[in-house]
Amino acid sequence: MLVLFLIPLLFSSAFAEQIPDYYKPYAPIYFDRDVYSWTDKVRITIAAPAWNANQYGIDSIGDDSDHPIKISTSSASLNQYKLTETSPNSGVFTGEIILSGFAHDADGDGDDDTTPRTSGSGPTGGFLEADRDDGLTISFEFADGVVLTESAQIQWNVGEVEFSNPNYLEDDQVLIRVIDPDMNLNPETLDDVQIDVSSDSDSAGIKVIATETDDESGIFEAVIILTQSDDSSGNRLRALDGDTITAIYKDMTLPAPNSIRDDLDIIAKSQVGSGSPDTSKIAIDEIYLADSQGRQIQNPKQNQQFQIITHIQSLESHKQDFTNIIQITDQNGAVVSLSWIVGNLNSGQNFEISQSWTPKHKGQYTVEAFVWKSLDDASPLAQARVQTVTIQ
Ligand SMILES: [Ca+2]
Ligand SMILES: [Ca+2]
Ligand SMILES: [Ca+2]
Ligand SMILES: [Ca+2]
Secondary structure (H helix, E strand, O other): OHHHHHHHHHHHHHHHHHOOOOOOOOOOEEEOOOEEOOOOEEEEEEEOHHHOOOOOOOOEEEOOOOOEEEEEOOOOEEOOOOEEEOOOOOOEEEEEEEEEEOOOOOOOOOOOOOOOOOEOOOOOOEEEEOOOOEEEEEEEEEEOOEEEEEEEEEOOOOOEEEEOOOEEOOOOEEEEEEEOHHHOOOOOOOOEEEEEEEEOOEEEEEEEEEEEOOOOOOEEEEEEEEEOOOOOEOOEEEOOOOOEEEEEEEEOOOOOOOOOOOOEEEEEEEEEOOOOOOOEOEEEOOOEEEOOOOOEOOOOOOOOOEEEEEEEEEOOOOOEEEEEEEEEEOOOOOEEEEEEEEEEEOOOOEEEEEEEEOOOOOEEEEEEEEEEOOOOOOOEOEOOEEEEEEEO
């Protein structure tokens, strides 16, 4: 009796191990992402309870020629790749491979940054070559002639670069971040990328190395410090109050329709100082008219040549570039004279602005003086000064 009872049990167990239910091929396949970059790690899960032959032991699937798992891209494939059960009775099988890309210089130093290769038998340690615009397909012969498949995409990404803040005070640390999954060249170590950082005060700037935040984040960070008193060096950038600081990441891994050899400068900007218009850097004195000897004229007349004079004074503790603009408009608002000078002021320095003018017509005019950062950057550095003049 006992013997007869045991035999069907053993037979049933052996039967399940060999041939899962042909008519209910249930074994969903999952990738850990829908889209990968060329050198990502790929985690694969197949829920195949029918292949949990031994509920007390770790089973595996894929590594047999009758029911193989094949993982492939357009150019390469891994055959009979083994996945193993996550626990003795889970019926869930996992494994991972690392995409090994194709030969390409991703950082512009002249050397290829990848080691394309296809090897391995699973459940970990497999490598699989991949192109830029590729597909990743896994197939599992669940039962004789019943093949289940799942696919994911492989493509490059346009990188991003950003400052942690829109503006920084002069003593702040400045965090710069590059996000480019394509530069996670090795998903098992920290990679890095180079960022060029410059300021208005140092247009040549510095090159800094940004390091990946973890082994496979594809996010890279660098911290620099700003200095007002020193030259740029290492991770120290010369930048004065009011400067714009610029970070450039050159992305050499661009998605279609760019060519594989294309590159693109990805740019971010931030400000040093308050970031808002700051009109207290320079003071503009009262505007007056004077003769050629600099004596003030009280009753200016038509066709007489005058000097329009004002003084500007630096209120800053450091050298300040400026552009001073003198604009004269008639009573209809038409501009009859516009002139500017470009210069710089040392800390506390006072500077006389003198502009000659010969009014052709009688009437009332408005003389305005502005101080801007530059003609290109109309950020005011001073409160504009306005003076009304009557020509007789
Ligand atoms: Ca098992
Ligand atoms: Ca390289
Ligand atoms: Ca990495
Ligand atoms: Ca990229």
